[in-house]
Amino acid sequence: xxxxxxxxxxxxxxxxxxxxxxxxxxxxxxxxxxxxxxxxxxxxxxxxxxxxxxxxxxxxxxxxxxxxxxxxxxxxxxxxxxxxxxxxxxxxxxxxxxxxxxxxxxxxxxxxx
Amino acid sequence: xxxxxxxxxxxxxxxxxxxxxxxxxxxxxxxxxxxxxxxxxxxxxxxxxxxxxxxxxxxxxxxxxxxxxxxxxxxxxxxxxxxxxxxxxxxxxxxxxxxxxxxxxxxxxx
Numbered sequence: 001x002x003x004x005x006x007x008x009x010x011x012x013x014x015x016x017x018x019x020x021x022x023x024x025x026x027x028x029x030x031x032x033x034x035x036x037x038x039x040x041x042x043x044x045x046x047x048x049x050x051x052x053x054x055x056x057x058x059x060x061x062x063x064x065x066x067x068x069x070x071x072x073x074x075x076x077x078x079x080x081x082x083x084x085x086x087x088x089x090x091x092x093x094x095x096x097x098x099x100x101x102x103x104x105x106x107x108x109x110x111x112x113x
Numbered sequence: 114x115x116x117x118x119x120x121x122x123x124x125x126x127x128x129x130x131x132x133x134x135x136x137x138x139x140x141x142x143x144x145x146x147x148x149x150x151x152x153x154x155x156x157x158x159x160x161x162x163x164x165x166x167x168x169x170x171x172x173x174x175x176x177x178x179x180x181x182x183x184x185x186x187x188x189x190x191x192x193x194x195x196x197x198x199x200x201x202x203x204x205x206x207x208x209x210x211x212x213x214x215x216x217x218x219x220x221x222x223x
Binding site: 004040 | 146154155157201203205207211214216
């Protein structure tokens, strides 16, 4: 019953460092997405993918890169971390593109100093 | 971009009380969804609504899809301590991304 697995759960970075947040799902879902959650801002979409080899930008894509080489994995890359990227990041997947029903991971808390 | 206005922002209630929250939009959606986020966890889907006017229940939770397709509400009856968390509404239109409200934080005192 793994569902959507995110690693790491916690990370502290210095400004300018790079890192990758990993996301894997074992439900054979075509749709995967990344959100960030900030106090009072709700969940904002960063990038999403409707299938292997296909990615697109969401509401707040600047400073983040994604790729989708397999159905299972959807990593989120920060090339040069900034304090404004301090947030909780959630990966979510869905097997039904027409419903909006998402399965979320447990989140990755990132602090950029 | 599209925005959902979710209210209230927070609620402090006594155990046993009923709770009501709502979400409005200037845009029409084909699907309204309600998610709950427990502290330290990712959101979990509570209820999905697919037809204007639809009223759906899930245990003590009841949600409705507004007739105009621009709003939805969620009611929780006889609240209990485990109802604590953040409740998010979300609107979905096929071919676009899911849009979330900013959440309603619910606190329940026993």
